[in-house]
Amino acid sequence: YENRGPLPDELAVKVYSALETCQQRHGAAAGRAFTQCVNAEAPPAESARFDTVLKEVIRNFSCSQDDPTPPVLRTMDVTVPAGYDACEALSRADADALRERPRERVKGSLRHPDFSYVAGALPAGDDVGPTGRRMTAKEAAEECLSIPECEGFTFPHESSLKGPAEVWFKSIAKRISAAPNWHTYRRQMPDTCSAAQAFDSEEARSYSVDILREQPLLAVIRNFAQPDECAELMRHGGHWDDMGRAYVSKGGQSQYRRSYSANIDPDLKDTNSELTRMVARMFAVTRNLTGYSVWPPGQEPVNAVLYKNPGDEYRVHCDGSCRGTKYVPGERVATGILYCHAPEEGGQTSFSVDNLKVVPNTGDIVLFAYKMGNGQMAGQEVEHSGCPLRKGRKWIATQWYRETLTEEWNWQNAIEKVDQWRHDNVA
Numbered sequence: 001y002e003n004r005g006p007l008p009d010e011l012a013v014k015v016y017s018a019l020e021t022c023q024q025r026h027g028a029a030a031g032r033a034f035t036q037c038v039n040a041e042a043p044p045a046e047s048a049r050f051d052t053v054l055k056e057v058i059r060n061f062s063c064s065q066d067d068p069t070p071p072v073l074r075t076m077d078v079t080v081p082a083g084y085d086a087c088e089a090l091s092r093a094d095a096d097a098l099r100e101r102p103r104e105r106v107k108g109s110l111r112h113p114d115f116s117y118v119a120g121a122l123p124a125g126d127d128v129g130p131t132g133r134r135m136t137a138k139e140a141a142e143e144c145l146s147i148p149e150c151e152g153f154t155f156p157h158e159s160s161l162k163g164p165a166e167v168w169f170k171s172i173a174k175r176i177s178a179a180p181n182w183h184t185y186r187r188q189m190p191d192t193c194s195a196a197q198a199f200d201s202e203e204a205r206s207y208s209v210d211i212l213r214e215q216p217l218l219a220v221i222r223n224f225a226q227p228d229e230c231a232e233l234m235r236h237g238g239h240w241d242d243m244g245r246a247y248v249s250k251g252g253q254s255q256y257r258r259s260y261s262a263n264i265d266p267d268l269k270d271t272n273s274e275l276t277r278m279v280a281r282m283f284a285v286t287r288n289l290t291g292y293s294v295w296p297p298g299q300e301p302v303n304a305v306l307y308k309n310p311g312d313e314y315r316v317h318c319d320g321s322c323r324g325t326k327y328v329p330g331e332r333v334a335t336g337i338l339y340c341h342a343p344e345e346g347g348q349t350s351f352s353v354d355n356l357k358v359v360p361n362t363g364d365i366v367l368f369a370y371k372m373g374n375g376q377m378a379g380q381e382v383e384h385s386g387c388p389l390r391k392g393r394k395w396i397a398t399q400w401y402r403e404t405l406t407e408e409w410n411w412q413n414a415i416e417k418v419d420q421w422r423h424d425n426v427a
């Protein structure tokens with residue numbers, strides 16, 4: 001084996017011989033038993049870094065092997081609506097956000113079973129009822145309940161927290177804009193979207209799904225994207241030669257991700273767009289398979305990545321938490337990677353801890369989840385990597401999923417909030 005890894009030559013020879021011995025013994029080039037074997041056979045660790053280095057060597061070794069694809073535990077069919085029901089998505093996203101991620105309560109704001117408080121303003125227009133009158137939040141709530149069209153009310157003054165103030169009643173309370181000293185109450189509305197409309201008028205799509213691991217879920221959705229759908233995505237992602245190199249946040253070229261990437265942001269207002277419909281189907285399939293409440297509004301853009309030169313790769317990483325930490329609403333919970341152009345050799349998506357290597361197949365999605373049922377995040381078994389490309393090119397579109405996002409409280413707000421939460425709660 002070519003010693004391209006981080007080991008000095010003398011050590012590399014011993015480690016590679018351990019890799020071969022263990023591969024013969026276990027018939028695999030990754031996984032827990034194999035890793036244990038290599039740890040036992042390899043020379044004793046000379047430094048703390050050795051474990052990390054060994055992990056990387058094992059991953060590279062595993063990537064270089066074309067062993068058979070992992071066994072399918074079971075196969076199932078998943079049927080989802082073909083299009084994007086914006087009404088359903090917006091109202092479900094809102095309802096989840098209000099339930100799972102209650103806003104910080106402002107001192108003096110009203111608690112009311114039929115209304116939820118939001119800091120900020122409702123935009124001008126859509127007035128109903130005795131708009132402009134002075135009353136307390138409690139009186140305004142009763143007033144709003146007596147007007148069927150009233151979806152909420154908004155106070156432009158701090159004084160509403162203490163007593164009567166001018167109030168505006170609105171027939172639409174969907175969008176809240178940040179405005180200091182404005183205080184808004186939204187009525188909990190019954191689900192006004194007719195689900196039947198969305199499902200009847202449009203054809204559904206069915207996909208065959210291979211389950212490779214149950215907990216945490218690892219699944220392959222077969223033939224998710226048709227060639228014209230991938231072509232559409234690739235058109236949005238930019239030309240092969242124009243895609244920018246993946247950069248790390250500090251601006252230097254990423255050593256970690258040797259590949260080229262572009263963001264694709266579907267226009268959720270255009271429910272006829274092929275792109276929007278395709279992304280909506282990715283969300284629908286993910287909801288179906290994981291049970292997570294993930295909806296398109298407020299989500300990260302689709303990240304298109306091109307691997308074009310031999311050796312291009314994405315080294316071992318986690319997309320979200322992989323340390324068994326407590327789940328924080330808004331953090332990433334699952335990843336879907338759509339392969340739109342499969343490489344000829346190499347470029348597998350590898351989950352080395354469980355020795356699960358997914359060989360890209362054009363049109364398939366590999367989906368993996370990392371929020372466990374017990375309110376904790378998954379562990380190291382959701383670590384993964386894009387193996388070095390050996391021959392051909394690889395073009396993928398990755399969607400990361402978060403729960404409790406809305407148009408107003410989007411993934412960027414979530415990153416701040418989750419970082420802050422982890423910072424405050426680290427022991």
Ligand SMILES: O=C(O)CCC(=O)C(=O)O
Pocket residue numbers: 305314319335337347348349350384385386387396398
């Ligand atoms: O290229 C791959 O197979 C993995 C990509 C990946 O891990 C990601 O986009 O987060």
Ligand SMILES: [Fe+2]
Pocket residue numbers: 317318319335384
């Ligand atoms: Fe990843």
